[in-house]
Amino acid sequence: MDTQIITKLQTLAESAKYDVSCASSGVDKSNKGGLGNSAACGICHAWSSDGRCISLLKTLMTNDCVYDCAYCINRSSNDIRRESFTAEEVATLTIEFYRRNYIEGLFLSSAIEKNPNYTMEKILKVVQLLRHQHKFFGYIHVKGIPGADPALIRQVGLLVDRMSVNIELPTRESLRLLAPQKNPEKLFDPMRQIKDGILQLKDDRMHFKHAPAFVPAGQSTQMIVGATDDSDKTILETTEKLYKAFDLKRVYFSAYVPVNEGSLLPSIQLAPPKLREHRLYQADFLLRFYKFSASELLGEGEHNFDLAYDPKINWAFKHIEQFPMEINRVSVEELLRIPGIGTTSARRIMRQRKVVTIQYDDLSKMGVVMKRAKYFLTCNGKFYGDKAMSVCGIKTALNPPSPYNQMSLFA
Numbered sequence: 001m002d003t004q005i006i007t008k009l010q011t012l013a014e015s016a017k018y019d020v021s022c023a024s025s026g027v028d029k030s031n032k033g034g035l036g037n038s039a040a041c042g043i044c045h046a047w048s049s050d051g052r053c054i055s056l057l058k059t060l061m062t063n064d065c066v067y068d069c070a071y072c073i074n075r076s077s078n079d080i081r082r083e084s085f086t087a088e089e090v091a092t093l094t095i096e097f098y099r100r101n102y103i104e105g106l107f108l109s110s111a112i113e114k115n116p117n118y119t120m121e122k123i124l125k126v127v128q129l130l131r132h133q134h135k136f137f138g139y140i141h142v143k144g145i146p147g148a149d150p151a152l153i154r155q156v157g158l159l160v161d162r163m164s165v166n167i168e169l170p171t172r173e174s175l176r177l178l179a180p181q182k183n184p185e186k187l188f189d190p191m192r193q194i195k196d197g198i199l200q201l202k203d204d205r206m207h208f209k210h211a212p213a214f215v216p217a218g219q220s221t222q223m224i225v226g227a228t229d230d231s232d233k234t235i236l237e238t239t240e241k242l243y244k245a246f247d248l249k250r251v252y253f254s255a256y257v258p259v260n261e262g263s264l265l266p267s268i269q270l271a272p273p274k275l276r277e278h279r280l281y282q283a284d285f286l287l288r289f290y291k292f293s294a295s296e297l298l299g300e301g302e303h304n305f306d307l308a309y310d311p312k313i314n315w316a317f318k319h320i321e322q323f324p325m326e327i328n329r330v331s332v333e334e335l336l337r338i339p340g341i342g343t344t345s346a347r348r349i350m351r352q353r354k355v356v357t358i359q360y361d362d363l364s365k366m367g368v369v370m371k372r373a374k375y376f377l378t379c380n381g382k383f384y385g386d387k388a389m390s391v392c393g394i395k396t397a398l399n400p401p402s403p404y405n406q407m408s409l410f411a
């Protein structure tokens, strides 16, 4: 392969590693006689050196950005090597890598080259080449560029599986401070357009079986954690609003990696707040699958998650009067609030309860994590925890390891 293209790829793939909104899911599209297919969750993933999950061909179209966002390695004021792919180069790389079995799909992001329309046009050209010329049916996820012409977004949306528009920071104030060239209103325009397009498609599909698909795997976004003083509560409330307003598939969180110096930024020596990112992901799961609201997880006067315990057990500590719950009587919504019971085990318990009374020994077989759950439930009226039902007692029993120590593999 052309060494010039490989050099470009090295630079642009490196620049792309800060974008974490690359996981694929929720698409199951058949191959119509071309290359590849995108069965659900079928895209190849890899783990980058800093522990992030990335798809193998994850690259930027360009890192030659005209914007100057304070937190970003690609900002215009940084003196870094600048590279730009042509659309033909990205399409050829994707096909070459696919044929060599390196990848199953493409995640294409981009800095703003010249202006939003110019950048979006280049991305459109890539997907047109892949879909029409190379007949590539594999998974394609691209970045929607805020400020680009809606007609371009629409054309791209008709060809790709997923789009993401990264809002990066959770409030207007933070955006104004660190990314003053980004207009918060314009950030939401493409999200709204994608949501409306997906709804329209659903409607069309009810009348016309072969209506063209529009962003069938949905849209996602990313927020940086720790670049500003925004609390977990602010981030989680914005997350909740985004899910409601734009029907997002996922909100990704990215622990801020200090790459630039600046009076508005955290110290360059600080380690990325990975555990905080992890707690936000746990809270995000509680919003999406456990019917929690942001205000329940972090209430009045609470700003950040306790790093020592996960958000669900923390919620249980705050509402200890609601426990223990009787496993054979409570509703599925209540089951989901018991620490140690997940969506699958709750479903199994509900199914089993229809035919037989559940015994304590059945619970671990159903996937309940008894180490935690035993303090929060009774089975046929009997409490099995070895500590009294008090927050202190349970905390002592659970004895969480320090968040800053490596957990034992054998604990």
Ligand code: SF4
Pocket (backbone or CB within 6 Å): 065, 066, 067, 068, 069, 072, 073, 074, 075, 076, 110, 111, 112, 179
């Ligand atoms: S627009 Fe994107 S690539 Fe450009 S400086 Fe801002 S965050 Fe970085």
